[in-house]
Amino acid sequence: MTLKSSQIQTIAFDADDTLWRNEDIFIHAQDEFINLLLSYHDEAYIRSHLGEVQINNLEHFGYGIKGFTLSMIETAIELTEGRISGSEIHEIIQLAKCMLASPVELLPNIEQVLSQLKGQFRLLVITKGDLLDQESKLARSGVADYFDAIEIVSDKAAEAYQQILQRHKFSAENFLMVGNSLKSDILPVLDIGAQALHIPYHSTWDHEKVTDETLLRYPQLTTLNDISELLDWLNLSPLENKKAV
Amino acid sequence: MTLKSSQIQTIAFDADDTLWRNEDIFIHAQDEFINLLLSYHDEAYIRSHLGEVQINNLEHFGYGIKGFTLSMIETAIELTEGRISGSEIHEIIQLAKCMLASPVELLPNIEQVLSQLKGQFRLLVITKGDLLDQESKLARSGVADYFDAIEIVSDKAAEAYQQILQRHKFSAENFLMVGNSLKSDILPVLDIGAQALHIPYHSTWDHEKVTDETLLRYPQLTTLNDISELLDWLNLSPLENKKAV
Numbered sequence: 134m135t136l137k138s139s140q141i142q143t144i145a146f147d148a149d150d151t152l153w154r155n156e157d158i159f160i161h162a163q164d165e166f167i168n169l170l171l172s173y174h175d176e177a178y179i180r181s182h183l184g185e186v187q188i189n190n191l192e193h194f195g196y197g198i199k200g201f202t203l204s205m206i207e208t209a210i211e212l213t214e215g216r217i218s219g220s221e222i223h224e225i226i227q228l229a230k231c232m233l234a235s236p237v238e239l240l241p242n243i244e245q246v247l248s249q250l251k252g253q254f255r256l257l258v259i260t261k262g263d264l265l266d267q268e269s270k271l272a273r274s275g276v277a278d279y280f281d282a283i284e285i286v287s288d289k290a291a292e293a294y295q296q297i298l299q300r301h302k303f304s305a306e307n308f309l310m311v312g313n314s315l316k317s318d319i320l321p322v323l324d325i326g327a328q329a330l331h332i333p334y335h336s337t338w339d340h341e342k343v344t345d346e347t348l349l350r351y352p353q354l355t356t357l358n359d360i361s362e363l364l365d366w367l368n369l370s371p372l373e374n375k376k377a378v
Numbered sequence: 379m380t381l382k383s384s385q386i387q388t389i390a391f392d393a394d395d396t397l398w399r400n401e402d403i404f405i406h407a408q409d410e411f412i413n414l415l416l417s418y419h420d421e422a423y424i425r426s427h428l429g430e431v432q433i434n435n436l437e438h439f440g441y442g443i444k445g446f447t448l449s450m451i452e453t454a455i456e457l458t459e460g461r462i463s464g465s466e467i468h469e470i471i472q473l474a475k476c477m478l479a480s481p482v483e484l485l486p487n488i489e490q491v492l493s494q495l496k497g498q499f500r501l502l503v504i505t506k507g508d509l510l511d512q513e514s515k516l517a518r519s520g521v522a523d524y525f526d527a528i529e530i531v532s533d534k535a536a537e538a539y540q541q542i543l544q545r546h547k548f549s550a551e552n553f554l555m556v557g558n559s560l561k562s563d564i565l566p567v568l569d570i571g572a573q574a575l576h577i578p579y580h581s582t583w584d585h586e587k588v589t590d591e592t593l594l595r596y597p598q599l600t601t602l603n604d605i606s607e608l609l610d611w612l613n614l615s616p617l618e619n620k621k622a623v
Contacts, residue, residue, distance in 0.1 A: 193478050195510035199444040206451065207471050215464030219455040222467055226452050233438050264509045265440035265532040282545075287510040300527075 137328060138367050143303050144250060145284075147312030148260035148267065150334040151360075153274055154238045159201065160336065162228050166205050169221055173213050183208045188340060195287050197263030202229035233266055237273045241376040242361045247279040249364060249372070259284045259297060259310065261317065289317035291324045298327070311363060314341045315348070323351055330363065331356045382573060383612050388548050389495060390529075392557030393505035393512065395579040396605075398519055399483045404446065405581065407473050411450050414466055418458050428453045433585060440532050442508035447474035478511055482518045486621040487606045492524040494609060494617070504529045504542065504555065506562065534562035536569045543572070556608060559586045560593070568596055575608065576601045 149155035163183065170179050187204040194200025205225050209217045250256060258280050260267050267285045271277045282301065286293045298305060308327040312318025313334040320343065322329040331354060348354065357363060359378045364371055394400035408428065415424050432449040439445025450470050454462045495501060503525050505512050512530045516522045527546065531538045543550060553572040557563025558579040565588065567574040576599060593599065602608060604623045609616055 193475050194444055195508070199439055199448060199508075202448060203444060203471060203474065206467065210464040210468045210471075213464060215468065217464045219458060219460030219462045219467075222451065222464075223455045223460065226448060226455075229448065230438050263440070263444075264530065268532050285509065287513050 140306050141254065141309045141328065141367065142307040143255040143257060143301075144309045144311060144363075145257035145259045145297075147310070147314065147318045148258050148271065149262065150313040151240070151311060151318070151332060152243055152258070152276065153240060153270065156334060156336050156338060158232050158235050159338070162201075162205075162232050165228055166209070166225065169224060170209060170212055170217075173216075179208070179212060182212055184339060186211070191340075195263075196261050198229055198232045198266055199263055202226065202232075233269075237270045239274060239276065240360065241378050242359060242372060244276055245372050245374070246360045246363060247276055249369060250367075251279050253369075255281045255303075257282050257284060257297075257301075259286065259289070259294075259318075261286050261289050289314075289321060291321040294322055294327070295325055298325070311360070313337070315343045315354075316341045319354065320347070320351060323353065329355075330366065332358070332360060383554075385551050386499065386554045386573065386612065387552040388500040388502060388546075388554070389608075390502035390504045390542075390553070390555045392555070392559065392563045393503050393516065394507065395558040396485070396556060396563070396577060397488055397503070397521065398485060398515065401579060401581050401583060403477050403480050404583070407446075407450075407477050410473055411454070411470065414469060415454060415457055415462075418461075424453070424457060427457055429584060431456070436585075440508075441506050442511055443474055443477045444508055444511075447471065447477075478514075482515045484519060484521065485605065486623050487604060487617060489521055490617050490619070491605045491608060492521055494614060495612075496524050498614075500527075500548075501525045502527050502529060502542075504531065504534070504539075504563075506531050506534050534559075534566060536566040539567055539572070540570055543570070556605070558582070560588045560599075561586045564599065565592070565596060568598065574600075575611065577603070577605060 146152055166183070167176050167179050183205065186208045187201065190200060190204045194203055202225060206222055209222065209225065247256065256279055258271065264285050271283060284297050298308060305325055305327040310318055310322040310327065310329040311332060313332055314337065315331060319329040319331045333356065357366065361372045361375050391397055411428070412421050412424050428450065431453045432446065435445060435449045435452070439448055447470060451467055454467065454470065492501065501524055503516065507530070509530055516528060529542050543553060550570055550572040555563055555567040555572065555574040556577060558577055559582065560576060564574040564576045578601065602611065606617045606620050
């Protein structure tokens with residue numbers, strides 16, 4: 134057993150694209166949105182303008198489906214110079230309601246791994262986004278009972294992790310974060326002297342990407358292919374019926 | 379000193395319309411919205427339709443400015459049968475950004491009362507709405523440092539209060555909630571056997587109103603005119619430079 138993993142007492146998981154699929158819902162909605170505007174502009178232009186509006190609006194609206202929807206509406210109006218019809222904008226609002234009601238699809242091996250960790254570690258969820266939406270997804274996920282605490286934050290900077298550790302009286306050296314976003318789940322956690330394991334998801338929102346230059350500053354970065362490898366990292370017995378990812 | 383107030387160890391405050399003005403921002407935005415649609419319908423009809431859409435959307439969007447804005451857009455499209463123009467909808471989005479950037483105006487005597495309570499009681503904020511917006515208002519309010527903990531919840535039902543008490547290991551008999559909404563701040567708190575003081579605000583959103591019949595079930599309901607009366611209720615010395623409300 135390595136020294137690093139033997140110290141761990143608390144394991145916190147990111148939710149979107151770590152416990153369950155999420156980015157796919159945004160990609161699908163974005164595709165529908167692009168279809169709506171294809172008669173006005175080409176795909177690449179719509180996509181890049183939406184990306185810009187979304188980033189500019191983060192400070193006003195934060196992360197989550199409601200802010201994304203307001204950004205889609207704003208983009209649609211700008212790209213059509215106001216010619217977009219009310220019924221087309223209505224479709225965008227319906228898209229938001231569909232996104233919010235999307236079934237929560239757990240990623241492979243999540244429940245088996247959580248059930249093996251339960252009782253041996255304090256388990257947390259640390260996620261950002263809209264409060265009601267994240268609570269609703271957690272309730273629908275069927276895995277809420279594995280967790281000792283749920284932390285929904287507006288942004289995952291180092292200070293947010295620092296505050297969570299202080300509030301729960303955890304020390305950084307006993308804390309492990311597991312997530313798919315280098316920018317939100319991994320680097321800020323390494324920055325405060327805690328440990329973090331990166332499990333990449335097949336697609337990453339541009340805004341969550343980090344440069345290779347930044348990564349060079351984190352030689353300790355550890356990447357797993359799948360949540361089930363966390364058991365090995367913790368020196369626990371492997372899953373018996375592991376599903377292919 | 380009454381028995382009731384002598385037991386109190388923790389005082390939790392609602393934020394919107396208890397610590398600072400909020401409903402006025404919604405009322406002003408709603409007036410602007412109505413102006414936008416006056417050429418299509420009369421005021422009473424627009425107001426009542428917006429109210430309906432808003433209540434129906436609460437389960438999707440929750441409380442807060444972003445959900446309210448999506449409801450305004452949906453209402454505008456429905457009431458104009460899709461004839462509303464893109465630039466008019468753009469005005470609604472700008473309205474949202476103005477609402478989010480509104481200055482945080484503390485209610486009279488708030489800071490003086492908090493400064494007198496600080497150190498004698500554990501002080502909390504318990505508020506609902508959008509996470510980022512509530513955090514931002516608290517940061518801009520200038521009174522964040524008076525509080526030992528901030529709880530932002532998606533809904534203020536009895537279970538939400540129960541969970542907060544459990545998480546902090548507070549017992550109900552030592553807990554006092556202070557707020558302007560009977561439905562969200564007072565009745566659910568009395569339901570779990572804790573204490574609550576109602577400080578009405580000059581206007582209340584219809585959705586937060588309760589019937590007289592419901593109120594009959596709460597003979598213990600106590601109402602204050604102003605936050606400074608809390609000091610008297612707690613048997614502390616009154617404010618020296620009390621401002622008129």
